[in-house]
Amino acid sequence: MNKELPKIYEPKKVEKEIYTAWEKDGFFQPDKNTANGKYSIVMPPPNVTGTLHMGHAAMLAIEDILIRYNRMQGKSTLWIPGTDHAAIATQTKVEKIIKEEGLTRHQLGREKFLERVRQFAQQSHDTISEQVRAMGSSCDWSREAYTLDETRTKVVRTVFKMMHDDGLIYRGDRVVNWCPRCKSTLADDEVEHKTQKAPLYTFKYDKNFPITIATTRPETKLGDTAVAVNPSDERYKKYVGQTLSADFCGKKLNLKIIADRNIEMDFGTGALGVTPAHSMIDWKMAKEHDLEIVKVIDEDGNIKEGFAEFSGKSAKEARKMIVEKLSQQNLIEKEEEIENNLSVCYRCGTSIEPLPSLQWFVDVNKKISRHGKSLKELSLAAVSSGVFDREKIQIIPERFEKDYFRWMENLQDWCISRQIWFGHQIPVWYKDGETFVGIEEPAGDEWIQDTDTLDTWFSSGMWTFSTLANNPEQIKLENGKLIIDSEDFRNFHPTDVLETGYDILFFWIARMILMTTYAIGDIPFKNVYLHGLVRDDKGKKMSKSLGNVIDPLDMIAKYGTDATRLSLVIGSTPGNDLKLSEEKIESFRNFTNKIWNIGRYIISNQTKEKTGQIECKNFTLADNWILSKLQEVVMQVTDDIEKFRFSQASEKLHDFTWSEFADWYLEIAKFEDNKTEKQWVLENVLDTILRLWHPFMPFVTETIWKELDRKKSLINEKWPTTDAQTENTVAHEKLFDFIREIIIAIRNARIENKIDLKKEISILISTENQKDYQGTNTQKLIQEQEIIIKKLRTGVSSIGFTDTKIENSITRTIAGLTIYIPLEGLVDVKKEKEKITKEIESIEKFVGGLRGRLENADFVAKAPAQVINQQKETLAKKQTELAELKKHLSSL
């Protein structure tokens, strides 16, 4: 029965249909039977701000590999998809859109604006979910979550209340990073620093003031309440502790002179005017020294009331006026240009204004009575030693642990309120000075909810457990403990792997660990796998403005999903950035086609009648060779995936599939006459490599699988296992590799005209040790090699056996068989000599080392007897080999 299949595999024609069928058949949902183990991943939710990029594609590819692999291991496997509302990012995006219509959010009003945001988010969500599907992601859509949906909102509010009840959430004044344009607070890590040149003014507050100070922001000096100097600075020692008053541009200042070791004596005048309200470090100093806090600048970035002619002016204008006034009074000693870092909003680029403001905070240092530890301590323990009887969380690559610790140790109280509209509104209500914190709105009309919303990481920090609740009713707060009463939560938490880019280690991963250890009393995940950033082929970040963006959907349309996925996996190692080019994807498209054609050939030779009993006795050298290599590959690929080495796994598979199976075995199979056995081997190897490839390339493998007339989908098939290698098959493998090498050498000699084509050349194999090859049909072996020889037109006319020693020939002993190749004209004697000399050298080194070790009393005393015996055996073997090689060398 010969099936006609197209020569070229066209992914576009099949992918969508296959995915739809998988989804419809419920293959993405976890098996109810959890007897074989459980495995779960929650997808890092993409922001609903637009479309997916290559970074997302890499994330999906890696997670899908893990999920499919574990599903094939028979585990009940769950992968939850979802999206993030990404408060500030989304709101800013929509503000830009309505700006084009000439509107601002304030003109629209809260409700109408939020409706626009919701529409936009919905659209984005739909696009994203299509893209996630196009990547072949086998995630369970029936459990899809959104950080702002009803169930997640319930979790967020419950945890907020819980933290509030535990005294971890408080409201307080603090200098925060304020963006005057976004009218919102920014977290420290949302602030970007830009290098700029700015004038540094060195001046005195008034002409009687004894200390000269330097600043780039004279206008804030209106709010100075102290002057700080280094404690060991001799110039100012006498003033420390005094309070001096000054008349600064008409404003009376009372300045306490304080000593602080953070002050650098070499910068400026070594004295710093302390403005508690408008500088982070000044705020800290003010707290330490109990200074008065005077606010100068308001939320719009203008000077507040009470500062005479400066009031109402923008900070910039006020600065100009003050500089002018100071120079009129001749108080400016120096004006120089310095380079400093301007803090700007990561969203809009507006320079941020540090302002004291009333915000909600999470206390990270307060001990939680239930755990006996603070949030910070819990989070540190989860990664360093483990908490709640769990093993420590493993971060891959390990080096990021250090970053994590450093960041966590320096963590300050977390400001969780944002002055934007889109997001989880803070579940706090006010009425006539009364405050209510709760999950539901309190009864009665007059209650007004806090207008601030929560930092987006507050909700995404709960992602591993909030997604495992299926509806709001399952979420309860009982005796101060969070209960998630769902089957999914009991089965799948903690999750197995959290896979994401290293750029959000602090933003997100750290916050998930913090939130989960606190609220659930467990770790959120056992492993963290951090992939690198996907960059363009020159190593630049992909960005729209640079025009170097490679859109995953374009690539999928052009080269297919499987090729796109492979290009993101091969050559990519955890924590390292990946440079991607279209050529790379193209090369994997070619590989997809290769697999397709391998399948196509084998299918075209399928016979109608079931292959009967296979006689292993009829297996040839090549059959044993490929089967033995296959075993090795199964072992290595399994091991690699278990250890998160996806690049290595797929490279090995790639190499086996193309260079060994297709290039050699398939070619030999064409000329072979044990057809039944050959077809059996072909089909079996194909069957196995389709399984191995499936997590990496789900579509092409499923397509071939179906063409092979397999009834079930490949998705639920078992992952291949290995049998123990017999010595015999290993020997076959080595022998075959050697003959392959000889044949290539002979062929090259022929091409270089070193061999007379008409001359008879034979490879002779000694019959001496044939008993080592029991089970091998020696006649077949010879035939097979002759076929290879003919096929490759090497000029070798035969392979035969000999019972006498052949002098003057290349002699090799491979796996117990002695092989003679008549020397004359075949091999470059000089090259061969060099090669053998090198080999002797390296073996001598090896033997020397082994002997040294075996003579080392310490080693002999400590090592197990088995290891010592093994090494002794190896030594003996190597010594024999060495003797043979030396003999051979001298015979040349």
Added chain:
RNA sequence: GGGUGAUUAGCUCAGUUGGCUAGAGCACUUCUCUUACAAAGAAGGGGUCACUGGUUCGAGUCCAGUAUCACCCACCA
């Protein structure tokens, strides 16, 4: 200022706890329409593993230092 990583073929990168002749893809050269695949096949060229020392029988791999590049954190009053 503090930290992390990288440096391997022309390009992009693999290389596990040190071990046998350092690999792949792309590019390059030569040959081949051979009935799975020209998106192919066969063969080949190309490397002082950044540099200098050290440990070791043995170093791309471990240690110390140097150089260059990249990134992260803090801060620049």
